[in-house]
Amino acid sequence: MRSGAGLVLSVRGERRYLPALLVQTVVARPRLSPVPGSPLSLAWVSGRAIAVAEAGSGPHLVVCVAGNEIVGVAGVEVDGAGFFTPQGDGVLFEGSEVPPFDVAAELERVQEAASKE
Amino acid sequence: MSRASRFLDALRETLKDNAPMMRSTSVDDALLVRAVSKAEQAAESALGASQAAGAASAQQRGTLDAAVDAVRQLFTRAREARSSLALSRESLEQIRLVALNAGLEGARLGDPTGKPLVLVADDVRNHVTRVLAALDAHTGVLDQMDRERDKLREQVEGAQARSADLARELLQVQAAQRDVSSAMSDVSSRVKQVTETDPETAALLADASDHARALLGALTKLAEGPRRSPVLRALSPSLGPLAKLLREQYRGDPDGAP
Numbered sequence: 421m422r423s424g425a426g427l428v429l430s431v432r433g434e435r436r437y438l439p440a441l442l443v444q445t446v447v448a449r450p451r452l453s454p455v456p457g458s459p460l461s462l463a464w465v466s467g468r469a470i471a472v473a474e475a476g477s478g479p480h481l482v483v484c485v486a487g488n489e490i491v492g493v494a495g496v497e498v499d500g501a502g503f504f505t506p507q508g509d510g511v512l513f514e515g516s517e518v519p520p521f522d523v524a525a526e527l528e529r530v531q532e533a534a535s536k537e
Numbered sequence: 538m539s540r541a542s543r544f545l546d547a548l549r550e551t552l553k554d555n556a557p558m559m560r561s562t563s564v565d566d567a568l569l570v571r572a573v574s575k576a577e578q579a580a581e582s583a584l585g586a587s588q589a590a591g592a593a594s595a596q597q598r599g600t601l602d603a604a605v606d607a608v609r610q611l612f613t614r615a616r617e618a619r620s621s622l623a624l625s626r627e628s629l630e631q632i633r634l635v636a637l638n639a640g641l642e643g644a645r646l647g648d649p650t651g652k653p654l655v656l657v658a659d660d661v662r663n664h665v666t667r668v669l670a671a672l673d674a675h676t677g678v679l680d681q682m683d684r685e686r687d688k689l690r691e692q693v694e695g696a697q698a699r700s701a702d703l704a705r706e707l708l709q710v711q712a713a714q715r716d717v718s719s720a721m722s723d724v725s726s727r728v729k730q731v732t733e734t735d736p737e738t739a740a741l742l743a744d745a746s747d748h749a750r751a752l753l754g755a756l757t758k759l760a761e762g763p764r765r766s767p768v769l770r771a772l773s774p775s776l777g778p779l780a781k782l783l784r785e786q787y788r789g790d791p792d793g794a795p
Contacts, residue, residue: 425644425651427637440644446637448630479630501640502655503648 424506428513429521430497432476436521437510444483444490446498459534460527463492473530486523493526564746566732570739573728577721584714591707598704601697608690615686619679626672629665636661 426439427446445466452461452472460471465483470492472481478497483490504511510519636658643654729736759768769776 423644423647425647427641427644440641443641446634446641448634480634498637500659501637502644502659503652 424504424511425502426504426511427482427498428500428504428511428518429480429482430478430499431493431521431526435499435513435516435518437504437513437518438482438484438521438523442484442486442523444485446501447481447483449479449481449494452494459530460491461494463494465492473527475526475530484523486527491523491527493521493523563734564742566734567739567742567746570725570728570732570734570736571743573721573725574736574740577718577725580714580718580721584711584718587707587710587714591704591711594700594704594707598697598700601693601700604693605690605697608686608693611686612690615679615683619676622672622675622679626669629669629672633662633665633669636665 426437426441427443429436429438447465450463450465452463452474454461455471460473462469463472463481465481470483470490472492472494474495475493476495478495480496480498481492481494482496482498483492485491500513504513504518506512507517508519510517512518640655640658640662643651643656643658645651646654725736728734732739756769756772759765759772762768
């Protein structure tokens with residue numbers, strides 16, 4: 421049975437749940453350096469450079485694991501961390517069902533947006 | 538008939554038909570000299586008053602300058618307060634992040650091992666959220682104070698500008714009054730030259746003329762009353778010496794003998 425342990429984030433005004441096992445750390449949104457030819461940026465977090473996908477204008481950057489890669493999602497706002505009641509694929513937070521946040525899908529969205537430009 | 542009554546009759550007789558003609562040239566000169574002297578004194582007084590107003594205006598400008606400095610000081614203090622608030626906010630945001638990561642760590646440890654850590658982290662985040670709300674309120678108050686300070690600065694600077702205008706006007710008034718004083722002084726010396734009248738004598742003469750007219754008027758009214766003799770007799774101790782003095786002064790002068 422899923423534990424419901426993780427983070428609840430606001431991404432572009434919508435709440436999403438991110439399981440704790442996929443999250444390494446949460447930091448304040450650092451300065452992002454664009455990488456020419458790539459939809460991702462680079463950020464210096466805790467002494468290492470990581471690839472970052474920009475998901476919005478929030479104050480936080482969540483360092484998470486997507487596949488076997490470490491990737492940052494910047495521009496989110498973390499609303500809660502801890503144990504939540506599982507509900508469907510997501511959790512219950514403040515009385516509402518919060519769907520899961522798909523990091524791989526977010527990376528694809530960023531790539532698509534970049535290719536359209 | 539008493540001496541006083543006789544004196545009065547004589548005086549009235551003398552002045553009766555040609556009272557306006559009695560004004561001798563020397564009396565007119567004396568009146569003129571006295572008027573010029575009074576005008577000169579008034580001009581000096583006005584100059585003194587405008588100089589005092591100038592000094593008061595300078596004091597007022599000093600006070601307004603101090604007020605402007607105080608307002609500037611308030612702006613500096615507000616900037617310092619804002620800077621402290623920004624530092625506090627930054628630190629609180631860091632604490633909130635630490636609490637979020639502590640909650641994440643607790644979640645990773647699983648229930649029940651990580652539960653206490655999650656609870657403490659939640660508690661810390663809630664406190665931080667409350668303090669951040671209080672800081673927002675403080676920032677709002679500072680914003681309001683900034684707006685009020687802006688208004689205050691505008692008003693004080695406006696008063697400062699008006700005070701400077703007033704000071705300039707007062708300087709012009711002082712210059713004009715100095716000119717008036719100087720002109721009056723010139724008029725006075727020319728009047729003295731023309732009339733060849735000593736100012737002190739002129740003042741005494743003018744006063745004596747005024748008193749003589751007043752005395753004559755009063756005595757005439759008394760003499761018209763129903764009980765003129767007892768009243769005039771009562772005045773004889775005062776009028777006697779006067780009559781004697783006038784007799785001595787005008788002895789041998791056909792126009793002036795009372």
